[in-house]
Amino acid sequence: MSSTQEKNDLEQASHSTNERPDYHIISRFFIPSEFNLTSTLELLLSYQTVLQADINLARLFEFPLASDHKAAGLASLFTSTEPCVLGIEEISDASISWADVVRSPLYDAELQGNGTYHVRIQKGNALLELSKVDHDFIGTKIPRQLVDPHSYLSDLVSEITATQSTFEHITSWQEIIVQLSIAAKDLLANLTERVEILKEKHSALEAHTGNQKDAGVKIWGHDTYGYIYSDEINAAFSSFLDYPVALVYKGPEPRVVQGNGSPDRVGRVQTINFPDEFPVLIASDAPLKELNTRLISNGVDPITIERFRPNIIVRGEKPWIEDLWKLVRIKATPSKDWCDDAPQEVEQEPLFMDIVTRCGRCQVPNVDPDSAVKHKKQPWDTLVSYRRVDAGLKYKPCFGMMGMPRKEGVVEVGMRFEVLEETTEHRYIM
Structure with a gap:
């Protein structure tokens, strides 16, 4: 790598911290956490809707619910084991069950000429065909009560436990976020200070060496890189020693310890000058x-x-x-x-x-x-x-x-x- 290239690289790395790079890669790292937080928040803010939509905190945390047990046997109350699906507009991860029909906040029924009902439900935006008997049974609200967690004391206790646990975790998240913000602020200050130090060092090095880089620096037969100081500075050393010598500053390329201290032996990469x-x-x-x-x-x-x-x-x-x-x-x-x-x-x-x-x-x-x-x-x-x-x-x-x-x-x-x-x-x- 040429000294000009090294200089350009350092200058690019030393840009003002006000110039922000593209953070889309960093943002992707936080997406899963943001999704979890926003999902939990939606569950808390829309509790009633959540219950009707076949989702609640207790179910999210995989608590056993009496209402889910009832939902598993709900088919025995209808004229068929599964509802008749005419079409699904959105991809669904599972087949449509009677519990999906009963719990759906969307239940848009339209009477057909043959006496059946076409019903649109929320899951998969599916269109179903129901018999008049099944439609009327759903209209009695009895199936909804069977699968509603509000109908069972044990389910309510489970939901309270899940909500309390969520609150405790959110509280701890708040403390962690505060600590993380402080740590990130301190780190930013330290890194900014380090950038300024490196810029000053680079300026001083350039002033004394002109970035003259010698690839021929050898230490016991091993090549490494260094910046040779100017003749004006080296003259004092050569005069004192009565021998032509040069002061050399270690270049930025890492010199990794080898032999007994190689990475495969000590489990880490360690560098020396x-x-x-x-x-x-x-x-x-x-x-x-x-x-x-x-x-x-x-x-x-x-x-x-x-x-x-x-x-x-x-x-x-x-x-x-x-x-x-x-x-x-x-x-x-x-x-x-x-x-x-x-x-x-x-x-x-x-x-x-x-x-x-x-x-x-x-x-x-x-x-x-x-x-x-x-x-x-x-x-x-x-x-x-x-x-x-x-x-x-x-x-x-x-x-x-x-x-x-x-x-x-x-x-x-x-x-x-x-x-x-x-x-x-x-x-x-x-």
């Missing part, structure tokens, strides 16, 4: 102390944890126990007794992190980060002598563990670090 392979490196000070003991015995000065460039440093007691970590939790502690630097307030949610693999080390820890002087052998030689412990990293020693947070969170000095799950199955996968 320019780290080697994983978002977080955790190290414990206990193995560092153990390593320094070996270095001192070999006549080498002890080193600091900065040599291994961890994001999070854990105060440990037993060295190398981190090899077993699988799931950890980082959270604020309510007490400062165990650490002077512990945060005072406990507000943020705990941060859960999957520990996916050990960290195989190269010889960068041989370089003193303060002086940039590289030791020819240490601590590499010492680590190699006893820390080649991962079958997937045959020729590399291990120090530290790679973590993948399950969501964004706050990490502060003094927080409590808890190991929730352990495993003996860690094996590095390229």
Whole structure:
């Protein structure tokens, strides 16, 4: 994708929130809920009509009704088991029964020359032919009373129960709608703020890089995208390092974690910018102390944890126990007794992190980060002598563990670090 295309895409995504897209897809999502609400409302507002139309709340909720039981045996009172249907103008989902005739609010009868009656009923807008006996029997209102829920105490109780339940649910819907409206308003504000931040970031990035995109950015052989800053900015870095270098800003294309952190292994897609392979490196000070003991015995000065460039440093007691970590939790502690630097307030949610693999080390820890002087052998030689412990990293020693947070969170000095799950199955996968 060209930088011009990316710019156009971002500008289109950053349009003012006053410009509304076509919401017909979103509207279709709400149609079933709107139908349920309006149907229930119609039942409540038109109760008498609803009863006559063979529908009421109790029947809608599938309550057993005495009137329905009577309706099932209504045919025995007429001259035929089913009414004679001359035609149906609208598609009906079932045949016409005598209960449909009796309950129909539309009963338009016309006497025919042969003494029968042509009757139009509501269901399917069907046209029926009834004998004079059946027509006169319907005229007595007796069949209507037999199938009318108002005629039975149990049916009325069922309808009261259904109405009360509907009222309770509508009340809860009102509360949910209020909460949903508040949440949607807050989300809209947050998204609008995010759009403005992205627009500002894009403007600053364009000013410093001119959107010059280099597809040749490589991290350990893996291609990714970045925006190269201008020569004016890069000149300061090149001068200090006495070597031509360029500052690069990660482009918008996601760089998905692979290997031990691939989606099929951790069950989610997680992206990174320019780290080697994983978002977080955790190290414990206990193995560092153990390593320094070996270095001192070999006549080498002890080193600091900065040599291994961890994001999070854990105060440990037993060295190398981190090899077993699988799931950890980082959270604020309510007490400062165990650490002077512990945060005072406990507000943020705990941060859960999957520990996916050990960290195989190269010889960068041989370089003193303060002086940039590289030791020819240490601590590499010492680590190699006893820390080649991962079958997937045959020729590399291990120090530290790679973590993948399950969501964004706050990490502060003094927080409590808890190991929730352990495993003996860690094996590095390229």
